[in-house]
Amino acid sequence: MVQKINTFNNEIIGTVLETIEKINHLKDVDSILDQILYKARRFSSADAGSIFVAEKDRLRFGYVHNDTLFREDQGREALYVDFSVPVDETSIVGYVALNREKIVIDNAYAIPKDRPYTFNSEYDRKSGYKTVSMLTLPLTTLQNDLVGVMQLINARDAQGKIVWFSDEIQEYLPLFSNNAAVAIERGLMYRELILRMVKMAELRDPTETGAHVQRVGAFSAEIFQEWAFKNHVDYKEMRKGRDEIRLAAMLHDVGKIGIPDHILKKPGRLTRDEFEIMKLHTVYGGQLFINDTSSFDKASCDIALYHHEKWDGTGYPGSLPDLTRPEIAAGKPLKGKDIPFYARIVALADVYDALISKRSYKSAWSEERVFDIIESESGKHFEPELVSVFFKILPVIRAIQEKYKG
Numbered sequence: 039m040v041q042k043i044n045t046f047n048n049e050i051i052g053t054v055l056e057t058i059e060k061i062n063h064l065k066d067v068d069s070i071l072d073q074i075l076y077k078a079r080r081f082s083s084a085d086a087g088s089i090f091v092a093e094k095d096r097l098r099f100g101y102v103h104n105d106t107l108f109r110e111d112q113g114r115e116a117l118y119v120d121f122s123v124p125v126d127e128t129s130i131v132g133y134v135a136l137n138r139e140k141i142v143i144d145n146a147y148a149i150p151k152d153r154p155y156t157f158n159s160e161y162d163r164k165s166g167y168k169t170v171s172m173l174t175l176p177l178t179t180l181q182n183d184l185v186g187v188m189q190l191i192n193a194r195d196a197q198g199k200i201v202w203f204s205d206e207i208q209e210y211l212p213l214f215s216n217n218a219a220v221a222i223e224r225g226l227m228y229r230e231l232i233l234r235m236v237k238m239a240e241l242r243d244p245t246e247t248g249a250h251v252q253r254v255g256a257f258s259a260e261i262f263q264e265w266a267f268k269n270h271v272d273y274k275e276m277r278k279g280r281d282e283i284r285l286a287a288m289l290h291d292v293g294k295i296g297i298p299d300h301i302l303k304k305p306g307r308l309t310r311d312e313f314e315i316m317k318l319h320t321v322y323g324g325q326l327f328i329n330d331t332s333s334f335d336k337a338s339c340d341i342a343l344y345h346h347e348k349w350d351g352t353g354y355p356g357s358l359p360d361l362t363r364p365e366i367a368a369g370k371p372l373k374g375k376d377i378p379f380y381a382r383i384v385a386l387a388d389v390y391d392a393l394i395s396k397r398s399y400k401s402a403w404s405e406e407r408v409f410d411i412i413e414s415e416s417g418k419h420f421e422p423e424l425v426s427v428f429f430k431i432l433p434v435i436r437a438i439q440e441k442y443k444g
């Protein structure tokens with residue numbers, strides 16, 4: 039018995055260390071939540087789980103996994119659901135957040151009446167899922183700051199039968215808490231930092247709002263993921279790329295900082311000369327990341343520079359003899375696969391969002407009209423394969439629009 043516990047113990051410590059290692063290499067908060075949930079679920083054999091992120095006096099839904107309802111490449115729209123619950127004793131997650139203590143429930147539909155919280159069965163009713171066992175724990179830093187709440191659902195035994203969360207799991211899972219909390223905090227700060235950079239541009243250009251860039255980032259990440267799935271890209275590589283493109287795409291227009299106000303804020307159409315100046319936002323943006331020291335800088339540089347290139351070679355800025363890349367100094371716009379891959383994706387995501395949204399110089403267009411344009415620009419403005427990927431993930435695209443309405 040002692041022997042068994044020791045083995046278990048080493049394994050756990052190994053898993054915890056490995057998780058911290060991995061989490062430290064991730065940057066975007068969505069990937070961090072995904073990774074924490076994946077590890078915690080694998081460790082506890084939980085069928086489903088979700089993480090809520092703490093805001094002032096509420097918990098905002100942050101991420102969800104459900105092996106029964108979502109297959110690997112399906113149900114991703116559930117990730118973009120947006121709701122929050124108050125931090126109080128009426129809900130299970132609220133209670134856990136308020137009291138900073140875990141709650142273990144063996145049957146969600148048989149919670150003793152003397153408990154202050156009740157199980158909210160609305161999700162089960164809507165989805166047809168059946169929640170039975172639950173383990174809900176606070177994610178706190180060493181200073182005991184609450185960062186979020188993790189809820190694991192339906193532990194399974196080796197045969198896949200739903201069972202209670204065992205004593206070992208109850209004892210060891212909280213070991214994840216501090217490190218998970220710190221990783222989430224870091225991810226939130228990273229995204230905050232990028233949004234702050236975007237805000238600098240936004241102060242000047244009312245069309246590039248935080249909501250617009252979050253949408254373009256999320257559209258790009260989802261298009262990339264679907265493309266990677268279709269092309270059998272290795273999971274780790276996919277996740278790294280998805281992280282990179284999400285954050286870098288949010289910075290696609292930071293170069294607008296360099297555009298004079300009378301052009302940037304013009305309520306009507308631009309003249310030809312004004313548009314020539316406007317085009318320079320790609321170059322200004324690229325220059326911010328020209329160091330190329332990390333693959334994130336490279337991704338950001340490629341996207342800022344080339345997000346207005348077109349598949350058929352009629353976009354801009356084309357060549358940049360004054361920048362540090364002699365290979366692209368030939369004086370022509372880039373074409374087809376010469377355009378960096380991330381930039382081809384962001385081109386589609388950015389134009390889709392510009393058309394479907396209201397801008398200072400245009401109204402919001404109907405979905406039908408926008409889809410017609412995207413379709414007819416396949417092979418002209420956009421890479422055909424990416425257009426077909428885009429149309430395959432419309433439920434996710436719509437869920438992103440709903441989440442980041444701004």
Ligand code: C2E
Nearest residue numbers: 245303304305306307308316346388389392393397399400
């Ligand atoms: P943006 O508003 O983010 O638009 C991104 C891209 O979406 C545009 O790149 C264009 O490819 C597409 N797009 C936006 N609106 C329309 C539209 O009404 N019709 C069509 N067919 N496509 C549209 P583009 O043209 O290179 O413009 C880059 C940026 O220049 C725009 O970013 C916007 O900030 C500014 N801009 C472009 N045209 C005007 C304009 O007439 N007035 C003002 N004030 N700004 C403009």
Ligand code: SIN
Nearest residue numbers: 072073076077273274
């Ligand atoms: C997953 O398949 O959801 C995650 C795989 C991994 O973290 O290695």
Ligand code: SIN
Nearest residue numbers: 375377378379380423
């Ligand atoms: C592709 O071949 O479509 C993606 C790879 C790349 O162009 O970088």
Ligand code: FE
Nearest residue numbers: 290291345346
């Ligand atoms: Fe742009």
Ligand code: FE
Nearest residue numbers: 246290291388
């Ligand atoms: Fe944009």
